[in-house]
Amino acid sequence: MANEGLDKAVSGEYALGFEIDIETDIIEPGLDADTLAFISKKKEEPEWMLELRIKALKKWETMTEPHWAHLDYEPIDYQSISYYAAPKEMIDSLDEVDPKILEAYEKLGISLDEQKQLAGVKVAVDAVVDSVSVKTTYSAELEKHGVIFCSISEAIRDYPELIKKYMFSVVPMADNYFAALNSAVFTDGTFVYIPKGVRCPMELSTYFRINATNTGQFERTLIIADEGSYVSYNEGCSAPTRDEHQLHAAVVELIILKDAEIKYSTIQNWYPGDETGKGGIYNFVTKRAICEGENAKVSWTQVETGSAITWKYPSCILKGDNSVGEFYSVAVTTLAQQADTGTKMIHIGKNTKSTIISKGISAMKGQNTYRGLVKINASAVGARNYSECDSLLIGSECGAHTFPYLESKDTQGQIEHEATTSKISDEQLFYLRQRGITEEDAVSMIVHGFCKQVFSQLPMEYAVEAKALLELTLEGSVG
Amino acid sequence: MSKGNNKSVMKIENLQAKIGDKQILKGLNLELEAGKVHAIMGPNGAGKSTLSKAIVGHYDIEILGGDITYKDKSILEMEAEERALEGIFLSFQHPVEIPGVNNAYFLRTALNAKLKHQGKDELNAAEFLRLMKGHLEMLGMKSDMISRSLNEGFSGGEKKRNEILQMLTLEPEVIILDEIDSGLDIDALRAVSEGINKMKDGKRTFLVITHYSRILDYIEPDYIHVLKDGKVIKTAGPELVPYLEEHGYDGIEED
Numbered sequence: 134m135a136n137e138g139l140d141k142a143v144s145g146e147y148a149l150g151f152e153i154d155i156e157t158d159i160i161e162p163g164l165d166a167d168t169l170a171f172i173s174k175k176k177e178e179p180e181w182m183l184e185l186r187i188k189a190l191k192k193w194e195t196m197t198e199p200h201w202a203h204l205d206y207e208p209i210d211y212q213s214i215s216y217y218a219a220p221k222e223m224i225d226s227l228d229e230v231d232p233k234i235l236e237a238y239e240k241l242g243i244s245l246d247e248q249k250q251l252a253g254v255k256v257a258v259d260a261v262v263d264s265v266s267v268k269t270t271y272s273a274e275l276e277k278h279g280v281i282f283c284s285i286s287e288a289i290r291d292y293p294e295l296i297k298k299y300m301f302s303v304v305p306m307a308d309n310y311f312a313a314l315n316s317a318v319f320t321d322g323t324f325v326y327i328p329k330g331v332r333c334p335m336e337l338s339t340y341f342r343i344n345a346t347n348t349g350q351f352e353r354t355l356i357i358a359d360e361g362s363y364v365s366y367n368e369g370c371s372a373p374t375r376d377e378h379q380l381h382a383a384v385v386e387l388i389i390l391k392d393a394e395i396k397y398s399t400i401q402n403w404y405p406g407d408e409t410g411k412g413g414i415y416n417f418v419t420k421r422a423i424c425e426g427e428n429a430k431v432s433w434t435q436v437e438t439g440s441a442i443t444w445k446y447p448s449c450i451l452k453g454d455n456s457v458g459e460f461y462s463v464a465v466t467t468l469a470q471q472a473d474t475g476t477k478m479i480h481i482g483k484n485t486k487s488t489i490i491s492k493g494i495s496a497m498k499g500q501n502t503y504r505g506l507v508k509i510n511a512s513a514v515g516a517r518n519y520s521e522c523d524s525l526l527i528g529s530e531c532g533a534h535t536f537p538y539l540e541s542k543d544t545q546g547q548i549e550h551e552a553t554t555s556k557i558s559d560e561q562l563f564y565l566r567q568r569g570i571t572e573e574d575a576v577s578m579i580v581h582g583f584c585k586q587v588f589s590q591l592p593m594e595y596a597v598e599a600k601a602l603l604e605l606t607l608e609g610s611v612g
Numbered sequence: 613m614s615k616g617n618n619k620s621v622m623k624i625e626n627l628q629a630k631i632g633d634k635q636i637l638k639g640l641n642l643e644l645e646a647g648k649v650h651a652i653m654g655p656n657g658a659g660k661s662t663l664s665k666a667i668v669g670h671y672d673i674e675i676l677g678g679d680i681t682y683k684d685k686s687i688l689e690m691e692a693e694e695r696a697l698e699g700i701f702l703s704f705q706h707p708v709e710i711p712g713v714n715n716a717y718f719l720r721t722a723l724n725a726k727l728k729h730q731g732k733d734e735l736n737a738a739e740f741l742r743l744m745k746g747h748l749e750m751l752g753m754k755s756d757m758i759s760r761s762l763n764e765g766f767s768g769g770e771k772k773r774n775e776i777l778q779m780l781t782l783e784p785e786v787i788i789l790d791e792i793d794s795g796l797d798i799d800a801l802r803a804v805s806e807g808i809n810k811m812k813d814g815k816r817t818f819l820v821i822t823h824y825s826r827i828l829d830y831i832e833p834d835y836i837h838v839l840k841d842g843k844v845i846k847t848a849g850p851e852l853v854p855y856l857e858e859h860g861y862d863g864i865e866e867d
Contacts, residue, residue, distance in 0.1 A: 563670060582762075
């Protein structure tokens with residue numbers, strides 16, 4: 134039927150494509166040991182960190198870019214990327230953040246002013262622009278509870294023992310091509326440590342903003358939840374509208390000890406490029422969590438609406454007995470976006486349990502792939518997995534693909550997998566329209582219904598944001 | 613039925629329409645008198661459902677000729693949602709399931725779209741729930757029906773009651789009931805009929821499309837139109853029903 138109407142309804146304009154007008158310190162494009170020395174020096178890192186970076190670079194140089202994913206993109210020239218860019222510091226006040234950056238964050242809906250936040254909904258924010266963290270709020274208040282919340286650069290300087298113990302422990306340095314690249318050149322990102330028995334008193338979050346031209350962003354995040362602790366952490370991101378592609382290759386490592394829980398939510402809204410595939414972020418991310426101790430729990434929730442290319446598989450290693458891993462995902466590909474995303478659930482401990490709920494939405498020329506592995510080791514007696522992968526197609530030029538992999542060495546293990554692919558049917562649209570609801574509202578209603586299971590996992594304020602974002606992405610902001 | 617002093621609310625003139633390559637309506641004429649109950653009866657394949665789809669602007673239908681006027685204006689160029697907002701309601705023969713969309717949320721969105729269209733204030737959640745309570749009781753629907761996903765996992769009877777719930781809520785002016793009695797047990801049929809009869813106020817107009825006469829024992833029609841091969845071949849009063857019961861459609865002579 135009304136395919137034109139649908140296309141109009143799903144080609145929402147990118148609302149966050151503005152550029153922050155600030156001066157930037159940026160190094161020449163290119164990648165070699167000198168680049169790493171430059172980054173390490175800028176970050177005032179100890180010598181051992183630089184050595185690790187150089188080791189990673191050497192490994193990376195022996196590796197080749199993987200192409201097994203269902204993605205089609207132009208080759209990336211790693212020597213043409215600039216690996217460090219930072220807003221120039223204001224000379225007169227070292228602690229102050231450039232008002233233009235504050236203003237830009239306000240525009241993104243994030244307040245970096247502790248005083249301005251409404252009572253009762255405190256959210257601590259680490260604000261990262263290009264290669265540096267410009268501000269971390271509520272650090273002092275969190276410190277009273279023993280919670281460490283700072284940029285990874287600070288953590289390398291201030292908490293070397295924790296870094297040495299945990300960095301690369303979940304995602305080894307040469308785990309994959311993009312992780313190795315990140316290990317060599319990573320700039321900023323967030324470090325969180327929740328001490329034993331502490332329930333983090335507020336939501337923690339990081340907002341990543343790419344601003345400089347011709348750079349990539351290579352952040353690294355490390356979160357450690359000590360025994361019996363709990364934290365809910367959220368990340369968001371966006372980038373200016375540009376004609377050329379920009380690379381984002383991040384690594385996130387989560388360590389969950391006995392009886393602890395991490396809830397990790399992502400709202401990914403990198404610039405998606407245009408409908409011909411021009412511009413947009415190449416998003417190659419490695420995220421992995423290990424449930425080290427008994428009864429540890431990790432939950433990944435992601436809403437992926439941005440990026441030209443998404444390659445991302447937040448995974449759970451369920452090592453502790455009775456540990457629990459969850460993955461809830463909504464991935465939207467419209468325009469010419471391509472996403473290959475999913476998860477890996479590795480069951481090692483006894484009675485470990487995992488849940489996978491994946492919702493892929495494709496519109497226009499978008500291509501959406503779910504790729505997931507459920508692996509049950511012989512040691513994982515009594516392990517259980519439930520997977521549900523649903524795809525929703527809007528229009529006839531888009532595509533949805535599902536690649537579930539199952540490996541079970543425990544014959545007692547219970548694995549349940551359900552997959553559906555549906556089209557927003559003309560009958561559904563017509564039904565709603567016959568009740569007086571416009572076609573755009575009808576599409577949005579059906580899509581929201583489809584995503585409900587995942588959105589209900591997000592903290593309240595982010596669920597509202599995710600809904601609004603989905604509306605912008607799919608409904609079109611043109612009035 | 614063109615008694616001069618009675619006001620017609622909808623007029624269908626020489627309507628020709630096709631679905632795919634097949635012409636179904638072949639010069640259909642029908643006039644709906646405001647406030648009356650019109651029953652459309654006819655054998656399978658006569659074009660009953662096509663007629664209802666043509667009135668509400670379903671995308672399956674291609675109009676080849678003729679016109680449909682509603683309140684003296686042609687509606688053929690109007691979008692489906694505009695026709696709905698103007699007061700034309702179709703109770704679907706097979707209501708679709710829409711997973712994850714809360715029934716109450718859907719109904720309130722539809723109602724508020726209509727109120728907005730009429731320049732009236734929208735209802736807030738509390739006002740809406742109060743309105744629902746009465747309707748649910750009358751239809752013998754459990755209150756959890758409106759917190760479930762729209763039609764998802766509903767039985768045939770529940771789906772039809774849900775159609776009537778929407779009708780009661782949206783208060784349309786022309787109501788098309790497409791095989792409303794199909795798949796209903798006697799209790800559901802009674803509840804559904806009660807809902808329909810409650811809407812009869814002398815102003816609303818009903819177009820009851822049915823294959824069997826059973827529903828007409830509950831909703832008394834004012835006119836019977838016999839549809840055959842894409843045309844209305846006969847219009848008469850309710851006295852035609854027992855004749856049709858006995859002789860079927862074959863013996864009907866064109867007016």
